[in-house]
Amino acid sequence: MQLLGKLEIKSKEKIIEFLSSQQTGRISSIDENGYPQIIPMNFVFINDIVYMHSHIKGEKLENIKRNQKVGFEVDKSLEFLPSYFSDPTDASLADTLYISVVIKGNASIISDKEEKTIALNGLMKKYQPEGGYEPIKPDMDVLNEVEVIKIVPESLRGKYKIGQHMDRKSRIDLARQILERNSPTAKETLDIMGFEIIDNEPKLVDDKLW
Template sequence: MRRKEFEMMDSQETESFLQEVSFGVLGTTGEDGWPELTPVNFVFHEGALYFHGSKIGQKMANLKARPQVTFSVAKEYAIVPSYVLDPKLACPATAYFKSVVIKGYGEPVDDLQQKAEALGAFMRKLQPEGGYDPIDPADPAYVPQLRGTSVVRIRVERITGKYKFGQNLKERKLSQVMDGLEQRGGELDAETIALMKAYCPHHQEK
């Protein structure tokens, strides 16, 4: 059961996170009934999630047989060592992270204009500096590429988010963790502290 204090219900914040992360895991069901997981790049565009790839392969066969999918995206911000809160017990060790799970239906995008729009959204996300001709289905150079590439739209039925940044801690322990992260000074520790202040009720009230 998911703890209520870690739930993220803000749709704008969830969409912002999906725009930030480029890599997720697609869950489909194989013909033998076993779940199959495939890591893919993705883009969230106009309320749907898109990925692309070859027209053949196991994930495409799975989608054709059973279009129901689960898609998971996660980003770890900090591993919090146990000794930050307890000098002896290992129990307080934890991780702070954001995660989103999407359940929906995967459907192929066949229209070249829609493909171009989805792939254009990919490029704006993954190569924001430009350096390429716009993807245009009227451009003869792009037509064979668009026809030969499979683009899949995941029509979202349900989306849930879990953001864990110490919301379950009392103010004193929360301060201990922030002090420990500040002293450590890891790559994402400053950002983690800022997110703790943003999401934890002790700091939101101030």
């Protein structure tokens, strides 16, 4: 229980920052036979609400009409940690650094054109920040050509593992191993962990808990 507490993201600002930076989330709804259906979706998080656009027909829409209770999940795998970081032979010590957010809430299909416009413009701003399009307005025909799914969270929880559960020395040793292994994600991972590379050595510059 003590470790689980250290892995929980306490900062709502960090959760929002993470959700805003990620491209894909997964919505889980319940189908007509009682099975969960999980679908990857583009999404935007605005004013504590998840919005997604959808084709006007589809199983997930029928699921939501039948049962509004859904799950929504976003995750990012930061760095695989080989077992030999900890032991030369024990494969069970392999691990992964990650960030994840899980939402349980109630979903609905938006009929209000003003809210639908806010959601679609929010999606465009997130995925096409360079512009190059005409902002959507409530009187445009495009609003009739897509559906927008809205999820109002009942619970929102984040977990992360970036070495914050380790003592300072162990965390620095881990950063050195990541830097030496030099995976394609190593520098981004070290940045998220709070390290800067100075003279080819990782220096811990930010060890604040999230």
